[in-house]
Amino acid sequence: MYKTEIYVLSGFLGSGKTTLLKQLLKDERKQGRKVAVMMNELGKVSIDSDSVEEDVPLKELLDGCICCTISDKLEAQLQELLTIEKPKAIYIETTGAAHPIEVLDSILSPLFADCIIVKGIISIVDGPRWLNRKCLSPQVQQLLVEQVRHADLIVLNKADQITDAEQSQLTMDTQALNSRAFSILTSYSKVAIKQIRGMSPGEKSEAARTHVFSDLKLSTYVYQFKHPVNLAGFEDFLRGLPDTVYRIKGYLKLAPSRYPSLFQFSYGMPLYLQENINMPLNMVFIGEDLNWATIEKQLKMLEEKL
Numbered sequence: 001m002y003k004t005e006i007y008v009l010s011g012f013l014g015s016g017k018t019t020l021l022k023q024l025l026k027d028e029r030k031q032g033r034k035v036a037v038m039m040n041e042l043g044k045v046s047i048d049s050d051s052v053e054e055d056v057p058l059k060e061l062l063d064g065c066i067c068c069t070i071s072d073k074l075e076a077q078l079q080e081l082l083t084i085e086k087p088k089a090i091y092i093e094t095t096g097a098a099h100p101i102e103v104l105d106s107i108l109s110p111l112f113a114d115c116i117i118v119k120g121i122i123s124i125v126d127g128p129r130w131l132n133r134k135c136l137s138p139q140v141q142q143l144l145v146e147q148v149r150h151a152d153l154i155v156l157n158k159a160d161q162i163t164d165a166e167q168s169q170l171t172m173d174t175q176a177l178n179s180r181a182f183s184i185l186t187s188y189s190k191v192a193i194k195q196i197r198g199m200s201p202g203e204k205s206e207a208a209r210t211h212v213f214s215d216l217k218l219s220t221y222v223y224q225f226k227h228p229v230n231l232a233g234f235e236d237f238l239r240g241l242p243d244t245v246y247r248i249k250g251y252l253k254l255a256p257s258r259y260p261s262l263f264q265f266s267y268g269m270p271l272y273l274q275e276n277i278n279m280p281l282n283m284v285f286i287g288e289d290l291n292w293a294t295i296e297k298q299l300k301m302l303e304e305k306l
Contacts, residue, residue: 003114003115003117004082004086004087004088004089004115004116004117005116005117006089006092006107006118007024007089007090007091007092007120007196008092008094008100008103008104008107008118008120009092009093009094009122009124010094010098010100010122010123010147010151011096011123011125011126011147011155012126012129012140012143013095013097014126015096015124015129015157016124016157016158016188016189017093017124018093019188019189020122020124020155020189020191021052021091023189023190023191023193024196025037025053025091027193028089029053033088033089034085034087034088035056035087035089036057036058036085036087036090037052037056037058037090037092037093038058038060038077038078038090038091038093039052039058039060039093040074040093040094040095040098057081057085057087059077074106075106075111078090078109078112079112082115082116089119090116092107097143099146100121100123100151100218101146101150101218101247101286103121104218104220104247105246105247105249105286108220108249108284108286109284110249110250110251110279110280110283110284111279111282113250113284114222114224114280118220119152119199120151120152120153120196120199121150121151121152121153122151122152122153122155123147123150123151123154123181124157124189125144125147125148125154125156125170125174126158127156127157127162127166127167127170128158128161130144130170130173131162131166131169131170145177148174148177150178150218151178152181152199153181153184153196153199154181154182154183155186156174156183156186157186157187157188157189158187160187161187170185171183171185219286219287219288220284220285220286221284221285221287221290221295221296222282222283222284222285223250223282223283223285223296224280224281224282224283225251225253225281225282225283226281227253227303228252228254228255228303229252229253229255229302230254230255230302231254231255233305234252234302235270237298240298242287242290244289245265245285245286245287245290247266247284247286247287248264248265248283248284248285248286249263249265249283249284250262250263250282251263251275251279251280251281251282251283252281252283257274259275259276259277259278260275260278261273261274262275262279263283
């Protein structure tokens, strides 16, 4: 089944996300691929929407952050793009305040998680701001760190504004936080498009794919239940999960119920909400340094036990 590619552009305010987005859209136009864009702004007015050509489907999410206050709007608009526009790829430009894990959590709705593939998180780092980050509030400093730590590709931008020694320091800082992501020193967000296209392990050889999956830090997985499961068994499964499972959400049928329950799991706390209609039994997992094959095997055993 064809899956729409999702690219997440992360980075603090003014780091160069929109500049990179323009280059990506220009390349997509050359390739002749149909793509769409989602832009999230904390304010009531979109500042950067003029940078998207009129023939590119655009959804603007204003007056809030997609990873918290308006995550429900993101889900609705993403589903609309997938069902009506059917693009080959969707580029999501987040606000500067967005946390990568929360963004993934908002994007991966159980209703359509099996129709998309998250190619990766591209974090754009403002070089001068990073080097002077001690002047920022502790909360912003931590956010900058998280945006680097969970990236699949790190764009070290505005390198022309810092010295060679500072460029080396910037590179060492970010590599120490995330040695598994590829880092690019650049100005005006100019990167080789092939490096972004190559983020997906699905496009590499089998040998490379195994290496990428074993090296991947933050990753996602979708499991599709075929049968009901026992509540006690499912909760035993939850208790046995590593602490690096950050989010779980989706639908599952708990025997002997006729309809599924919406299940959510965050910070170790499970929540069940009984539905009164049938829903797709997809369960979305987000975590770090996890063996998804082991988790899949455990879930299949749960289904077989009933």
